[in-house]
Amino acid sequence: MVPHEPPRQPPLGFLFLPPIRVQGYSIAGEETVVQIPEMDVCFDIGRCPRIALASNYIALTHGHMDHAAGLAYYYSQRHFQGMGTGTVLCHKSLEQPIHKLMEAWIDIEAQRTPYEVIAMEPGTDSEEFELKNTIHLRAFETIHTVPALGFSVVEKRSKLKEEYVGLPQEKLVELKEAGHEITYLRQIPLAAFMGDTAPGDHFMRDDVRKAKVLITECTFTEPDHQDRAKVGRHLHITDIVDMLDDIESESIVLTHLSRRTHMKQAREQLDAAIPAKHRDRVHLLMDSRTNRARYQQQADGELNP
Numbered sequence: 001m002v003p004h005e006p007p008r009q010p011p012l013g014f015l016f017l018p019p020i021r022v023q024g025y026s027i028a029g030e031e032t033v034v035q036i037p038e039m040d041v042c043f044d045i046g047r048c049p050r051i052a053l054a055s056n057y058i059a060l061t062h063g064h065m066d067h068a069a070g071l072a073y074y075y076s077q078r079h080f081q082g083m084g085t086g087t088v089l090c091h092k093s094l095e096q097p098i099h100k101l102m103e104a105w106i107d108i109e110a111q112r113t114p115y116e117v118i119a120m121e122p123g124t125d126s127e128e129f130e131l132k133n134t135i136h137l138r139a140f141e142t143i144h145t146v147p148a149l150g151f152s153v154v155e156k157r158s159k160l161k162e163e164y165v166g167l168p169q170e171k172l173v174e175l176k177e178a179g180h181e182i183t184y185l186r187q188i189p190l191a192a193f194m195g196d197t198a199p200g201d202h203f204m205r206d207d208v209r210k211a212k213v214l215i216t217e218c219t220f221t222e223p224d225h226q227d228r229a230k231v232g233r234h235l236h237i238t239d240i241v242d243m244l245d246d247i248e249s250e251s252i253v254l255t256h257l258s259r260r261t262h263m264k265q266a267r268e269q270l271d272a273a274i275p276a277k278h279r280d281r282v283h284l285l286m287d288s289r290t291n292r293a294r295y296q297q298q299a300d301g302e303l304n305p
């Protein structure tokens with residue numbers, strides 16, 4: 001008798017939410033790593049799948065193993081493959097533990113891996129970090145069983161004030177030299193990411209509820225699992241539904257579903273819980289079947305607009 005082949009890896013979750021891609025794995029307790037290639041950032045690192053290496057930055061929400069396990073490997077592979085030193089942005093309380101982790105690897109491997117850690121402290125100057133030109137990552141506290149951060153990605157552009165639009169260049173220079181403030185800072189929340197969290201005010205921040213794409217955990221969908229969500233400081237689908245009227249995001253991507261929930265069943269529970277008017281903008285990252293069909297439509301639409 002020939003034994004069975006080993007089971008295959010599930011495919012990466014993937015959604016194209018123009019102009020960004022949201023891709024990765026996210027299953028509660030196992031692995032969460034969600035990449036937005038256009039922003040050069042990966043939220044959490046999971047077990048460091050190959051795609052994560054391409055991100056220059058890892059925004060780490062908290063230290064639970066399913067979110068942080070691949071950290072040392074990420075640094076090491078980045079270096080090994082000549083991709084430059086990887087950078088992790090994290091909660092202040094994780095800065096020293098990450099140094100210790102990398103110290104331990106020096107003893108284990110008998111070599112030193114270059115790495116960068118940046119502690120982000122909400123409420124201080126270091127709550128924000130420029131990922132690339134005009135694109136800023138901002139950290140804020142969320143509510144979980146350990147210290148945890150949520151992140152928003154905000155585009156900051158200096159714009160001419162309305163009353164000066166259309167004036168000739170010389171006139172603008174003149175006004176500026178005379179000390180007039182002719183521009184203002186326009187902030188556009190592009191994306192927000194909630195790692196593990198209980199419901200709370202952090203969802204009502206403007207850079208979260210107005211983010212074009214909101215990616216958030218939703219660990220439980222079964223009607224009788226609301227208590228489990230409370231104990232683990234996680235979200236239940238009813239928590240999301242309660243916030244839907246306030247969340248203006250074009251797309252809401254749910255992650256961190258429990259493994260025990262079958263995808264088909266989760267989809268049904270979601271459709272039952274979410275009012276019809278909101279259903280089109282709520283996606284499940286790991287529902288590959290639905291997401292692949294959606295992507296196929298996007299690709300076909302491009303061929304035959």
Ligand SMILES: [Zn+2]
Nearest residue numbers: 029064066196
């Ligand atoms: Zn988790």
Ligand SMILES: [Zn+2]
Nearest residue numbers: 062064144196
């Ligand atoms: Zn956690």
